[in-house]
Amino acid sequence: xxxxxxxxxxxxxxxxxxxxxxxxxxxxxxxxxxxxxxxxxxxxxxxxxxxxxxxxxxxxxxxxxxxxxxxxxxxxxxxxxxxxxxxxxxxxxxxxxxxxxxxxxxxxxxxxxxxxxxxxxxxxxxxxxxxxxxxxxxxxxxxxxxxxxxxxxxxxxxxxxxxxxxxxxxxxxxxxxxx
Amino acid sequence: xxxxxxxxxxxxxxxxxxxxxxxxxxxxxxxxxxxxxxxxxxxxxxxxxxxxxxxxxxxxxxxxxxxxxxxxxxxxxxxxxxxxxxxxxxxxxxxxxxxxxxxxxxxxxxxxxxxxxxxxxxxxxxxxxxxxxxxxxxxxxxxxxxxxxxxxxxxxxxxxxxxxxxxxxxxxxxxxxxxxxxxxxxxxxxxxxxxxxxxxxxxxxxxxxxxxxxxxxxxxxxxxxxxxxxxxxxxxxxxxxxxxxxxxxxxxxxxxxxxxxxxxxxxxxxxxxxxxxxxxxx
Numbered sequence: 001x002x003x004x005x006x007x008x009x010x011x012x013x014x015x016x017x018x019x020x021x022x023x024x025x026x027x028x029x030x031x032x033x034x035x036x037x038x039x040x041x042x043x044x045x046x047x048x049x050x051x052x053x054x055x056x057x058x059x060x061x062x063x064x065x066x067x068x069x070x071x072x073x074x075x076x077x078x079x080x081x082x083x084x085x086x087x088x089x090x091x092x093x094x095x096x097x098x099x100x101x102x103x104x105x106x107x108x109x110x111x112x113x114x115x116x117x118x119x120x121x122x123x124x125x126x127x128x129x130x131x132x133x134x135x136x137x138x139x140x141x142x143x144x145x146x147x148x149x150x151x152x153x154x155x156x157x158x159x160x161x162x163x164x165x166x167x168x169x170x171x172x173x174x175x176x177x178x179x
Numbered sequence: 180x181x182x183x184x185x186x187x188x189x190x191x192x193x194x195x196x197x198x199x200x201x202x203x204x205x206x207x208x209x210x211x212x213x214x215x216x217x218x219x220x221x222x223x224x225x226x227x228x229x230x231x232x233x234x235x236x237x238x239x240x241x242x243x244x245x246x247x248x249x250x251x252x253x254x255x256x257x258x259x260x261x262x263x264x265x266x267x268x269x270x271x272x273x274x275x276x277x278x279x280x281x282x283x284x285x286x287x288x289x290x291x292x293x294x295x296x297x298x299x300x301x302x303x304x305x306x307x308x309x310x311x312x313x314x315x316x317x318x319x320x321x322x323x324x325x326x327x328x329x330x331x332x333x334x335x336x337x338x339x340x341x342x343x344x345x346x347x348x349x350x351x352x353x354x355x356x357x358x359x360x361x362x363x364x365x366x367x368x369x370x371x372x373x374x375x376x377x378x379x380x381x382x383x384x385x386x387x388x389x390x391x392x393x394x395x396x397x398x399x400x401x402x403x404x405x406x407x408x409x410x411x412x413x414x415x416x417x418x419x420x421x422x423x424x425x426x427x428x429x430x431x432x433x434x435x436x437x438x439x440x441x442x443x444x445x446x447x448x449x450x451x452x453x454x455x456x457x458x459x460x461x
Contacts, residue, residue: 004221024222024421039297069246069286078284079237079246084328084361106328107361107420128419129328129363130452131229132246133236151299152286164229166222166421176222176421177360 008162012060013101018123021167023174027125028162033104035066035156037083040147041091048094055146055155058095062102062125067152068136077142077158081132082106085124089113096120108177109169117169124169126176138163181258181316181461185266188318191458192275195322196251197283199456200243203234206391207367207428207453214365214418214425223423230418230451245452248285249324251276251306254388258315261461269308272320277302279322288327309381317461321388324454329362335371335380335445347372347444348407354446355411355427360420363450367391368411368430371445373437383447386431388455395432404430418451428453 004026009017011031021027034056036044047054065085069078085105092103093116101122106129109117117124127135138160146155168176208231215227237244253272263271280287280303289304290297334354338346351370358366371382394401407430417423428451437443 004225026222026225067246067286067288069243069248070284072242072284078286079243081246083247084331086361106363108359126360126419126421128226128229128233130245130450131226131233132244133240133242134229134233136242137236151301152288153299166225168421 011062013062013123014060015121018101018121018171021123021170023167023170023176025167027165027167029062029125029165030161030163031159033062033064033158033160035064035068035158037065037067037153038087039150039153040155041088043147045091045094048098056157059099060101062104063095063100064158065103065105068142069132071142077136077139079132080136080139081129082127085109092116096122104165108175114169114173114175118171118173121171123167123171125165126168127163127165135163180260180262182262182264183318183461184264185268185271187460188263188268188271188320189275189278191320191460192253192272192322193279193282195320195456195458196276196279196285196324199322199454200248200283200285200324201237201241202454203244204391204453204455207451208234210391210428211365211451214428217424218418220417220421220423222421223418226418226421243285244454245326245450246286247288247326247328248280248303249326250289251280251303252323252325252384253306253308254321254323254385255308255310256313256319257310258317258461259312260316261318272308273304273306276304276306317459319457319459321455321457323388326450326452329366329448329450332358332362332448333383333446335376335443337376338442338444340440340442342442344403347442348403348410350444351407351446352410352414355448356414356416358448359416362448363452364416364420365418365425365428365451367449367453368407368427369447369449370430370432371443372432373435374443375437375441376443378435379443379445380447382433382435383445386433387447387449387453389431391429391431397434400432400434404432
């Protein structure tokens, strides 16, 4: 049986760290990541079109396609697994062009997104869908930083510690979903 | 005649929403363990281990197995000798969903208008309620939290009768193939064959509710189910789409009479977080 390479990384992601990643590697990711899914992406792109300042600086950052369940009293977050990434494909190349370096989601990406990942030397991580309590265990803190009116889809700033992920698309365009 | 107070329905549905979200079907767990034994790919194995560990964590912490706590699909078998008193039957179910999703710390995922505004209704209502009148003096209620990721990979097609069983099989296998890793495989494939347009889609969803260890009662269709499961697992999509031997845990078909001009086929995909919980009142 083939051994899996494991990397421990902290955000923001450096070009060197990204270059070392290969599709199929395991990553334990720490640092700050930002949650955003359909409605938040739509707003981010509208803000970019209008030339407005975004709620967080994209440079070197990672977006987690996440909308968690509510935190129970005393907990920092509820269940926190990924949503399907393909729905965010129309928005992703523009964010990568502005410096975003990583996305966490599940499922395959479009050709356009993979091309934008290669062009910008970025990375797409896969989290295990439906392993949402497991994923929540690596979330240290969470706070809403933008779009509270979007309810479950508001943007959260998450501090994470060794979140278990897999490299799905690396900076050379290798794609784990191409069987 | 059996009088049942609407307040009993409210509290039953509330509990069902919570229980259904905190645990998966035990047969899914059994089949995932078998899948783990069979997988050679290190990623597929890690994914399956994580999913199995997650079930245990969710139970321990009484947290939803998946953050997508779904739309609440509610199947009701209402005994014809039941008389509901003290409130509106459907409103009692909606109120139970409201309370279950709020008190259970479940995610509210319903938006009021599908296109304009897409504003969250904040209590996960409306639930989708399907009622059958049956003999008896009790009510059986089943809550199925149905997540968006797998539901989005579902499809219905009106085939020609000439397409026959090969056409039916090709459509089902192709639907799973095109879904890839999106619906969180290993999936359960619910299929409706026959009926008309809307009944066929509902059959596909109801097929998911048949116990996973019970084959189709009609031998020809039981064979089609076995055949399809083998074909789908030969696709190699694997857990979460990263390649592997197990893409589906079960194929479940409901077949019904249809118009002589028609051959409707519907595929309703269910993720590995296959959640449903039932209770009988009365």
